[in-house]
Amino acid sequence: MMRGLSRASLAEVEERFNAVAGSADLGTLADELFAIADLFDREHGLRRSMSDVARPAAQKAQILRVLLEGKVGAAALETAVAAVSAKWARAGDLADAVERLGVIAASAEAEAQGRLDDVEDELFRFGRIVASNLDLHRTLADPAVPEQGKRELLGSLLGGRATPTTIRLVTQLVVHPRGRSLDGGLEEFGHLVSAQRQRLVAVVRSAVALSEEQKQRLAMWLRTSYGHDVHLNVEVDPRVLGGFSVRIGDDLIDTTIAGRIEEVRRRLAG
Structure with missing residues (x-):
């Protein structure tokens, strides 16, 4: 999780990425950003140099352009230049940011394809x-x-x-x-x-498979409760004995028999 300086820099780089990604082949862009992130991971000296806050941004951008010109597309190059021109709280955040944008590019391609x-x-x-x-x-x-x-x-x-x-x-x-x-x-x-669609992810554990109607009702209830669309990842787990549990981030909604038994055990132990 990026914090402080790196979080602000990530927002700036994402803005530049959004400006240049529209004209790119998103699958290729994702591959190129992954390759650049891997390059920063592999070449420690380059990563330190490109994330050095004392080095002028224009100098870092020029070095990267010479290194990558002709090897990646314009969108990947401009995104990477924006990344090295930003300031990062730690050197590893630079590669993290570039990889993250690779995932976003891949996700945007899937969204455009309806997948x-x-x-x-x-x-x-x-x-x-x-x-x-x-x-x-x-x-x-x-x-x-x-x-x-x-x-x-x-x-x-x-x-x-x-x-x-x-x-x-x-x-x-x-x-x-x-x-x-x-x-x-x-x-x-x-x-x-x-x-990519600003949805939450809910991991649902149930003793039996949920019907499509049950999934739709649960998704609608969670959307009403959280104010966001919620994607359900349903896992059938006989160990829950009955009912189901829903985890969204740190929130846990547990209606399982196993959960109730564990709660009674905790109370007795206390």
């Missing part, structure tokens, strides 16, 4: 698949596994089963984890995708 709901659902389902398969999780998270091997594994898992946007985002997380756990990265990207 944003698919991407949200696919990211959630992929997270559940990985969480339930320890060997798969270990392989994807193992830094010793070659990048190409991970790409091929993701291709066999997601090829033909997920949108190009989902594959793009998952590949970025797996190949370039940037210090994150895979679970944490999927959650972070899921929230950024959802924010």
Whole structure:
């Protein structure tokens, strides 16, 4: 979570990104921004130089233009120049900001294609698949596994089963984890995708699958309660015994039998 100086800088860079992204191929723009973020992560000296608040912004912009001119499109270059011209509270925030805008570009492409709901659902389902398969999780998270091997594994898992946007985002997380756990990265990207339409994400745990009518009623109730559209990620979990729970950020609405039993246990223990 960016704070203070970095948060203000992120807002400025996003404004520049919004101004130049409209004329770009958004999928290509996402790939190029991911590549630039990875470059900053990989080349520590470059990252320190580009995030040095004592170095003049014009000088940093010129260095980056020389480095990237002809290698990326105009929108990616202008976004990256805006990023290095800004001031960041810590060096790592520079790469974080560029990657974040890559996710936003990918999300905007999915929205333009009418596939944003698919991407949200696919990211959630992929997270559940990985969480339930320890060997798969270990392989994807193992830094010793070659990048190409991970790409091929993701291709066999997601090829033909997920949108190009989902594959793009998952590949970025797996190949370039940037210090994150895979679970944490999927959650972070899921929230950024959802924010494309300024919606909240609710994780619903239920003992049985909810019908479409039940999902619609729950989504409508949550929208009324929170004042925002809410995307439901529904997880069937027999351990809840009955009822359902809804988590939105730090808020938990728990109507499950298991939740009531746990509450009684806490009271007795107290």
